[in-house]
Each structure stands twice: as C-alpha cells, then as structure tokens.
Amino acid sequence: MSDAATLSPDALARACADAMWQDDRASQGLGMQIIDIGPGRATLQMTIQPHMVNGHGIAHGGFIFTLADSAFAFACNSHNDRTVAAQGSISFIRPGKLGDVLTASASEISRSGRSGIYDVRVTAAGTVIAEFRGHSRSIGGALVPSGTANAT
Template sequence: MNVKATLSPEDIARACAEAMWKEDDASKGLGMELVEIKPGLAVMAMNVQSHMVNGQRICHGGLIFTLADSAFAFACNSRNERAVAAQGNISFIRPGKLGDRLVATAREISRSGRSGIYDVRVSVGDSVIAEFRGHSRVISGTWLPDTDIKA
C-alpha cells in the first residue's frame, strides 16, 4: 500500500497533531484543547482557571503566551516535519479574565526552506486579547513513521 497516495494533507496534519499531542504534557496540563488542525493552521482553546490569574486578578500573560505558542507549535508541525520555535513575540491588547475561554488561532504566513512565520490571534469571543508572531525552524525527524510523507 502506498501511504503517500492514501493520506491527504489534512490527514497528515491530523496524524502529526495526534502524535505531538501524546507527548505534550504542558498543553494538556494547562487544560488546553486542540480544536482544529489543518496544514499550516491550528486552533487551540484554554479556559482561564483560578490558578491562572495573577495579582491583578487577570490571566497571567505568560499563560496567554503559552497558549499562543502551543497553537503555533501545532501549526508549524502539521506537515510531518519536526519544527521548533526560533523566536516568538506577543502584544497584549486586552486582559483575559477568570472564566474566559481563550481561543488561539495560528496561521502560516510564510514557509520557505527550513524557516516559517506564523501569526496567532488569541481572542475571547469576538474580542482580540493578544497577537503573537512566531518564527519556526525545521529540525531533523518526522512525526509519522513513513519519512517520505510530505504535505
């Protein structure tokens, strides 16, 4: 059976996300949920819980960054190439509050050679609370056993 012929890019993205999720104790430990995955796109959500608010009684910025970074990671690892963050920056626009459901949508902006650029919007409903930009770097290895699979 020719695996390359049977897996669509969407199938590959889902399979890579499943393999990555199995090992992602940080995202799971914070209660994150992978809502959607496609090639170059990932949507993750996290509910702001009491242990996530700081002294201002708003969601700790580091946790908002972590959610954005996790969405970025799933988006840049969706093509069966292992990729890591080379850089990430965030701009906070509004605070996340206790009980909010934060949704991070990561989109591939550019992918060339071993480098990629991804934008992540973190929102609560229709309100944008943060914008993140991450730069990725492909490293050796793949997520799926057939190393010839490319999306």
C-alpha cells in the first residue's frame, strides 16, 4: 500500500476506499460496487435482487438504507481518518423495484473536529428514490499508513 503522505487527495481517497473494501463483507455480499470516490464523496451502486424485495413487491427499505449507509461510510472515510456513523436517517421518496440499479451518491456537507455531516441521494435511472443524512464521528487512526503524519 502507498504511503499516505505522498498521495494526492483523490489518490488517498481511492487508497482508503480500497483498504475499506477489502474487509467490507456486507457491501460486497449485497453486490455493491464503488463507482466513484474522492475527498468527501462516494458513489456506490447496487441492483435490487429477488431476496431484497418485501411483501409489497418493492425493495425493502433496509436494503436502500444499507446502500446509502455504505456510500456514507466510504465518503466520510476518504480523508484517511477512521470514521464511523453516529447517526443516520432516511426519507423514502419512491419505491425501488426488482431489477432496479440503485445509485447512492454521498457528499460531505460539513466536517469539523471529530464530527461530519453527509448527504446521500439514492436514485434509480435518474429518479430520486431516497434521501439520507448521516452524522459521522472520527474514532482515530488511519486506513492508509503514513511515514510522517496523517495526510488529512
């Protein structure tokens, strides 16, 4: 793995995502893919599969929340500061359907000290499915080693 102090912000965000993805069995197990990553932002996709549909024949909200939460996690960890969710909420706008490719795009709204706020928009074919807001908390440590100092 590259030394964090020598990486550009975009390359550092990618290296952090790669380090997290390696052990992220939840996101991998649901078939998520990282589409885009950068400082304070992440876009993930997931296809609604038969086991993700509820008794109403629509995507179970928990799977939509999980996709949004994963995008949030990759965005808030893109600065090489280990970060976890402190709180997250979601508003469902429209139902997801079997076979829909959902895209969750997370962006940093605020980051100060150990706290951050991130918004995630979940879409299907350009139509908004849900809006998520997450509050993050830094727990210390780096995802990518640095030879001198934390490269955040």
